[in-house]
Amino acid sequence: MGLSNHFELTATDGGARTGRLTTPHGVVRTPAFMPVGTAGAMKGVHWREVREAGADIVLGNTYHLMLRPGAQRIADLGGLQKFTGWGGPMLTDSGGFQVMSLADLRKVSENAVTFRSHIDGARVELSPERSIEVQRLLGSDIAMQMDECVRLPAERADIERAMQLSLRWAERSKRAFETAPPGYMLFGIAQGGDVPELRHASARGIVDIGFHGYAIGGLAVGEPQAVMLAMIEEVVPHLTADRPRYLMGVGTPEDLLEAIRRGIDMFDCVMPTRNGRHGVAFTRHGQINLRNARHADDPRPLDEASEWPATRDTARAYLHHLVKSGETLGAMLLSEINIAYYQRLMRDVSEAVSKGTFADFYERTKADWARGDIAPR
Amino acid sequence: MGLSNHFELTATDGGARTGRLTTPHGVVRTPAFMPVGTAGAMKGVHWREVREAGADIVLGNTYHLMLRPGAQRIADLGGLQKFTGWGGPMLTDSGGFQVMSLADLRKVSENAVTFRSHIDGARVELSPERSIEVQRLLGSDIAMQMDECVRLPAERADIERAMQLSLRWAERSKRAFETAPPGYMLFGIAQGGDVPELRHASARGIVDIGFHGYAIGGLAVGEPQAVMLAMIEEVVPHLTADRPRYLMGVGTPEDLLEAIRRGIDMFDCVMPTRNGRHGVAFTRHGQINLRNARHADDPRPLDEASEWPATRDTARAYLHHLVKSGETLGAMLLSEINIAYYQRLMRDVSEAVSKGTFADFYERTKADWARGDIAPR
Numbered sequence: 001m002g003l004s005n006h007f008e009l010t011a012t013d014g015g016a017r018t019g020r021l022t023t024p025h026g027v028v029r030t031p032a033f034m035p036v037g038t039a040g041a042m043k044g045v046h047w048r049e050v051r052e053a054g055a056d057i058v059l060g061n062t063y064h065l066m067l068r069p070g071a072q073r074i075a076d077l078g079g080l081q082k083f084t085g086w087g088g089p090m091l092t093d094s095g096g097f098q099v100m101s102l103a104d105l106r107k108v109s110e111n112a113v114t115f116r117s118h119i120d121g122a123r124v125e126l127s128p129e130r131s132i133e134v135q136r137l138l139g140s141d142i143a144m145q146m147d148e149c150v151r152l153p154a155e156r157a158d159i160e161r162a163m164q165l166s167l168r169w170a171e172r173s174k175r176a177f178e179t180a181p182p183g184y185m186l187f188g189i190a191q192g193g194d195v196p197e198l199r200h201a202s203a204r205g206i207v208d209i210g211f212h213g214y215a216i217g218g219l220a221v222g223e224p225q226a227v228m229l230a231m232i233e234e235v236v237p238h239l240t241a242d243r244p245r246y247l248m249g250v251g252t253p254e255d256l257l258e259a260i261r262r263g264i265d266m267f268d269c270v271m272p273t274r275n276g277r278h279g280v281a282f283t284r285h286g287q288i289n290l291r292n293a294r295h296a297d298d299p300r301p302l303d304e305a306s307e308w309p310a311t312r313d314t315a316r317a318y319l320h321h322l323v324k325s326g327e328t329l330g331a332m333l334l335s336e337i338n339i340a341y342y343q344r345l346m347r348d349v350s351e352a353v354s355k356g357t358f359a360d361f362y363e364r365t366k367a368d369w370a371r372g373d374i375a376p377r
Numbered sequence: 378m379g380l381s382n383h384f385e386l387t388a389t390d391g392g393a394r395t396g397r398l399t400t401p402h403g404v405v406r407t408p409a410f411m412p413v414g415t416a417g418a419m420k421g422v423h424w425r426e427v428r429e430a431g432a433d434i435v436l437g438n439t440y441h442l443m444l445r446p447g448a449q450r451i452a453d454l455g456g457l458q459k460f461t462g463w464g465g466p467m468l469t470d471s472g473g474f475q476v477m478s479l480a481d482l483r484k485v486s487e488n489a490v491t492f493r494s495h496i497d498g499a500r501v502e503l504s505p506e507r508s509i510e511v512q513r514l515l516g517s518d519i520a521m522q523m524d525e526c527v528r529l530p531a532e533r534a535d536i537e538r539a540m541q542l543s544l545r546w547a548e549r550s551k552r553a554f555e556t557a558p559p560g561y562m563l564f565g566i567a568q569g570g571d572v573p574e575l576r577h578a579s580a581r582g583i584v585d586i587g588f589h590g591y592a593i594g595g596l597a598v599g600e601p602q603a604v605m606l607a608m609i610e611e612v613v614p615h616l617t618a619d620r621p622r623y624l625m626g627v628g629t630p631e632d633l634l635e636a637i638r639r640g641i642d643m644f645d646c647v648m649p650t651r652n653g654r655h656g657v658a659f660t661r662h663g664q665i666n667l668r669n670a671r672h673a674d675d676p677r678p679l680d681e682a683s684e685w686p687a688t689r690d691t692a693r694a695y696l697h698h699l700v701k702s703g704e705t706l707g708a709m710l711l712s713e714i715n716i717a718y719y720q721r722l723m724r725d726v727s728e729a730v731s732k733g734t735f736a737d738f739y740e741r742t743k744a745d746w747a748r749g750d751i752a753p754r
Contacts, residue, residue, distance in 0.1 A: 078676070321446045325418075
């Protein structure tokens with residue numbers, strides 16, 4: 001209860017919002033897409049490119065960083081922002097989700113999850129309190145409560161059990177965070193799978209506990225987009241309007257646009273870099289697969305109207321060649337092109353919301369994507 | 378005979394030289410180290426970083442490019458400089474060396490080498506004439522004659538046979554190059570293994586044929602450094618002083634410094650990027666292996682006096698973490714750090730030669746390397 005508010009809502013337009021979140025390492029403009037630097041690095045992208053692309057905040061994974069190089073080491077080196085050279089705001093997850101997807105021999109109890117490290121097999125225990133301790137050692141501007149996320153589809157009883165456990169962990173996380181210095185933030189997470197009543201109960205539960213911001217977890221875990229959007233609609237009315245709302249692990253540009261329309265302010269996803277490594281570009285014309293032979297002799301760039309140099313100036317034929325040859329530069333260029341596209345989309349949304357033209361922007365952007373790529377030549 | 382000269386020697390100091398080589402795509406300051414962009418890309422390094430590091434010219438491999446994406450395709454897309462977006466001068470090798478090291482079922486005859494592509498198994502024939510044709514399609518500012526390179530140690534008879542064949546191929550290459558537009562250059566290559574008389578004969582042979590510049594091939598192929606340097610001393614007096622001299626496939630910073638002292642102007646090597654991918658940095662303090670645990674907690678940069686941002690600002694602890702974690706960013710940072718160090722070394726040599734202080738510079742640089750890395754903390 002009564003946690004200080006660092007979020008300033010500067011405009012709304014229908015459900016869409018734009019604002020500013022002030023963190024110890026700088027201001028984050030919202031809507032914000034956080035590129036994912038799992039182990040303290042963005043795969044294939046220099047930090048200066050992340051910054052130039054317009055990202056204000058990035059995400060680091062607590063699970064990876066606690067195992068290597070270790071949270072205490074990062075604390076001794078001045079925190080994650082200084083250690084990596086990124087310097088700007090960083091959000092870290094609790095580590096819980098990665099334990100479930102990456103670690104061996106994991107076991108969930110009321111108190112904690114125990115697992116074996118996927119790096120060296122060491123036995124590790126991660127409790128809500130330990131997760132907060134690790135995230136504070138990392139120096140995260142925004143820490144996340146530990147929760148349990150259930151893959152969908154799942155039985156209602158399993159979803160409810162995980163949701164109730166996550167609420168108890170939310171309370172413990174908040175207590176563990178009480179001594180954090182001012183300005184640092186802790187977000188609670190609403191769970192509840194694809195069951196509206198459980199989503200309502202979870203959202204009310206975390207708001208009652210009180211956090212600096214509220215996340216929606218347990219989506220983009222196998223359900224159709226329509227289910228994800230329906231769940232956002234179930235949760236958002238139960239969250240307080242003056243705090244930032246963060247949809248975890250999402251998604252495609254279309255997912256983002258739809259979620260923003262329903263009141264979401266923050267996102268993270270590996271998609272821009274992962275798809276970039278697989279030869280796929282996100283553009284104004286939708287997704288473009290550079291492996292396709294139609295690009296082999298095409299001297300045109302992905303989008304001649306883009307303000308991002310690599311998007312505007314690199315020949316499709318060259319990108320095709322790099323991807324086909326397995327050259328690192330292909331993954332590097334497509335990853336930065338994708339991060340820049342996501343950031344540009346966030347800036348365009350913000351401008352449209354400020355001007356009250358979000359509905360137009362939404363229709364125009366969806367039409368551009370639907371029209372697809374320029375004709376081959 | 379009588380090929381136009383595009384090289385201007387601006388200063389000499391002992392054996393060391395500095396000058397300018399004017400190509401159709403720009404001026405190359407010498408001594409020049411050419412980073413290797415094998416398949417039309419520098420591994421892990423953006424072109425803008427190559428340029429900012431001070432490289433005026435890069436090398437592309439004809440063997441790789443003719444197989445994928447194909448020489449005619451690159452010609453149709455405006456040549457290698459435009460295709461890649463590098464824009465600056467490019468030298469290509471003849472393809473012969475890579476055929477010997479990478480292709481399957483290769484067979485050397487008087488007329489040509491035939492081989493199977495390592496990419497798709499296709500049967501390919503590469504003659505001196507075809508090599509020139511391919512390099513002209515690529516748009517190379519500097520083409521290399523096709524030669525046969527013998528791994529050392531080797532029998533004298535084998536070395537002599539390959540050297541004589543290379544001379545006959547030199548004549549055929551020059552003839553095939555006759556219709557090239559003005560400004561584009563063709564370099565001859567001196568072979569002869571580790572046999573002084575064969576080196577003399579080969580050098581005189583290519584000078585008699587007459588090229589825009591002269592290369593020394595068949596070194597850095599397994600022989601000790603002392604043998605390499607001795608062979609440079611045997612060859613250089615037989616090359617005309619007004620043309621650029623290029624030592625192929627070399628080498629460490631120390632190799633470069635020693636070769637420059639003996640009159641070499643140009644180099645190429647994969648070492649900066651390859652060693653970077655293996656966690657090794659080239660610095661003023663010599664080679665530094667970032668895998669070493671001594672760096673794990675060290676917040677200091679590789680060289681706080683460097684003017685290259687990544688060398689001066691990145692914590693050793695972070696580089697160590699990236700290398701240990703297999704993060705692409707580690708290879709990316711170390712590759713650009715190494716390219717920047719090589720380029721800086723070339724600029725420092727040029728300045729010392731211009732001022733007549735090369736001997737001092739040589740001693741000071743070797744002493745810095747010998748002193749090794751800063752003390753651990």
